[in-house]
Amino acid sequence: MSETTLTGPRGPRALALDGEVLTGEAVALDLQPIGLGLRVLGGLIDAVLAWLVYLAIMIWGVGSLFDAGILTEGTLQIFAIVFLVVCFAVLPITVETLTHGRSLGKLAAGGRIVRADGGATGFRHAFIRGLVGVLEVYMSFGGIALLVGIFTPRAERLGDLVAGTYSERARRPALPAPAAFLPPELAGWAEVADVARLPARLDAQVTRFASSAAKMHAGARARIAADLARDVTPFVSPVPSAPPEVLLAGVAAVRRERERTVLRTERERAARLGGQDPFTGA
Structure with a gap:
């Protein structure tokens, strides 16, 4: 995903990725x-369930009535068409x-199917x-759904493109541990700091250093x-006048707290869309 620079109260370093949605609190x-x-x-599971429901109705319901002589062959065909529409159109829509x-x-x-802007359908x-x-x-x-899904960025099928929807990942990761210790001298800086998303490898290195620095020689x-402070500096604005170790501790604390904020906001949004997530209990 490409990055888009946004301007706001913290300056032009606030970044959002394609596919991200900014809330009213500027949480991406x-x-x-x-x-x-x-x-x-x-889709395969839903299709198999629809076929099972249809066959069950036709064999044990309508078929039994036909065998008992209650329905004629013409009436049987009408019921077959009606229940075909019910099982493969009305039921999924409902x-x-x-x-x-x-x-x-x-x-x-x-x-979970959501609107293109992330709202509930x-x-x-x-x-x-x-x-x-x-x-x-x-x-x-x-075949058509698979072909369209291959050539769309979010694996959308034709119905999604017409309706303006896509299938969002509903399983939420667990909340990370509470934020690392924020050095007191960086308390004021943390309130206005803009720490952009770090590359995954650099982010992991900073987190590991902040948690194990006390054990190192x-x-x-x-x-x-x-070395880490030199790599992190391009992603921080403003850069505080602090020793490298203090800077890294501050960056780790700010990043962790914002991760928790994002996950909490996403869980609140998921609850508004459709109640608790059954896979995470949140």
């Missing part, structure tokens, strides 16, 4: 779509509407997805701190 939520493989798995974009297949795959979105899904999922045996600690 990293809304991750699920991959194509998981979408196929979820389930997605009532659960705000969830179904058994999506639960198993860890996904409604009947209109479920209706469009359901009608288009009859064509791209059932009439083409999933003084000489090695100073050398590693100087």
